Amino acid sequence: MSRLPSVEGLVSARAAFLAAAVVLAVVLGGVVAAAGAGGAGGDDVGTDGEPVVDPPTYDPDRPTESGTARVLRDGSEIGTYDDLSAAVDAAGPGDAVELSGVFEADREVVVDEPGVTIRAASTHGALIDGGGAGTVIDVRAPNATVEGVWIDDTGENLESRDSAVYLTENASGTTLSELYLTDAAFGVWVNGADRVTIADSRIEGTKAPRFANRGNGINLWETTGTEVRDTEITDVRDGIYYSWASNVEATGNTMWDLRYGVHYMYSDDNRLADNVAFENDVGYALMVSESIELVNNTAVANRGESGHGILLKEIDHTVVRDNDLVANDNGVYLYNAQDNEVRGNLLYANGVGVHHSAGTEGTAVAGNGFVNNDEQVLTTTRELVAWNGTDRGNYWSDARVADTDGDGVSDARHRPAGAAERLVQEHPAAAVFADSPAFDAIRLVESRFPAVESAGVIDHRPLASPAHDVEPYRPYAAAVDTAAEYDDEPGDEHHQ
Known part of the structure; x- marks a missing residue:
């Protein structure tokens, strides 16, 4: 039996498509005319400025007594300072x-012997006040440890890399744990050292108004072989910034009120x-890199200048797998990205679920849940892009599902970005009719008749039921302002 559609079916499909197109043309003409005539608009209702996600708080008692430093060798005290x-x-x-x-640091504290440990007798019971000048601790030897110390008020000279803790290339194997770094230009700067561990800390920046x-x-x-885990970061530019860094594992970190939560270059x-990024400009910004595994992270309400x-x-x-992306301007933004996998993610209540743009090719998109995004997919492609071929596809909350054999996969393909969506993209005034019978007719024809093709994205095997639980995220979705403007040229120049 031939796999091609019958002549009668092909004629019927084309006739249905043409009929829908005629209706749509009439509707679209009315929209354009109405847009040209103008109209009265009501006052926009903005948000009240309250945070969508409650940030973790920490407010320890600030030490007040004068500082005492005991030098211990093999557990025995050899001097007090x-x-x-x-x-x-x-x-x-x-x-x-x-x-x-409390120690007033009138000069950099330099660690130049290997294996030296600087630790607080009780966690954050020791405060090093940098006095607003320069770097506070400069580690120049391997296998050092800085633990449980509160470091406050570094210098503010970014060109001089003023930091709470600065690690030179000779500081490989250093461990920084349970630190509380406040009013810091840079919290920790790793400058060529390998196998560094940064863990269980909190970093609060200078809160300068401009990133x-x-x-x-x-x-x-x-750096290579470094680990960053279980650290809270806020009020800096980028939470964790990578430049020529490889084999780094970042897990369990929480980042908010930043330009980018994580930034790769x-x-x-x-x-x-297992990281969480919320209320930043961008949650996770990956640029000009390859072979990254982005797994089981959460991004909520990242709705800034770019809002990804x-x-x-x-x-x-x-690989972008099993992440929860909720109430962002764009859940995932693909820009000139090649041969990546986007699998098993929840994309819920975003302005756009996935924005597929500018030379992106070879993306495998399957097993994701697209739930109640304002626009499930936005694409600028002039070609027909099939995300999953004959594999099990994605769940779409707005798809017309017909699972006659009960295998969990719809018998009808789904076009999240087809002719109707392109018309809205090219003629924004038509958005008011996005749910009209004319648009529905276009979508129905595209889903039922493979002979009718147009540029955009197609899911050949959409899932019949959701695989993700959105209930924990409903309060966040309800709290954000759904009005969004999308940035078509993501990059650092937009975030000064």
Whole structure:
């Protein structure tokens, strides 16, 4: 039996398409005329400025007593100091410097012996006040540890890399844990050191009004084998910034009120898992990199200048899997991205579920849940893009499902971005009729008759039922302003 449609079916399909097109032309003509005539509009109702997601808070008692530093060797005290730099200078390889109280750092605290530990006697019971000048702790030797210390008020010179903790290329194997870094230009700057661990900390930046006047929470440059985990970051430019960093694993971090929660540049073979980014300009901005694994992360209410949950700009061979993307301007933005996988993600209540743009090719999109996005897919392609071929496809909350054999897959294909959506894109005034019978006729023909093709995106095997639970996210979806303007040229120049 021939797999081609019958002549009668082909004629019927074309006739139905033409009939729908005629109706649509009449409707569209009326829309254009109405738009030309203008109309009265009501006052827009804005949001009240309240946060969509309650950020984690931390407000420890600030130490007040004068600082005391005990230098310990093999567990025995070898000296006591009231000057922190003097205490660290006195420490030899493997020694520990135990702190309590407040230290005024009148110069950089330099660690230049291997294996030195600087730790608070009680977590955040020791405060190092940088006095608003320069870097506070400069680690220049391997296998150091800085633990449980509160560091406040670094310098603000971004060109000088003023940081709470700065690691030179000789500081490989250093561990930074349970730190509280406040009013910091850069929280931690890793400058060529490998196998660094940053864990269980909180970083609060300078709160400068412009992102360009802030440093990054964690700045990773030319590092490999580094781990960043369970750290809270806010009020900086980018939460975790990667430049020429590879084999870095970032897990369990929480980032909010930033330009980008995570920002990759020229950084390959990295893993990002179980992180949360909310109320940033962009949750996870991946640029000019490849072979990244982005798994089980959450992006909620990232609705800034660009407003992407996940941005893939010039990203290749990357896996985006099992992430929850809720109430962002764009859930996923693909920009000149090649040969990536987008699987098993929840895209719920975003302005656009997936924005497929500018030379993006070879994307496998399957097993995702597209639920109640204002626009499920937005694309600029002039070709017909099939996301999953004969594989099981995605769940679409607005799809017409006909699962006659009960295999969980609809018998009818779905066009989330077809002729009707393109007409709205090219003639925005037609959006008011997006749910009209004329538009529905176009969509019906495209879904039922393979002979009728137009540029856009097609899901050959849409799923019949959802695989994701949206209930935990309903309050966030209800709290955001659904009016969104989309950035067609994502990049740093938009976020000064």
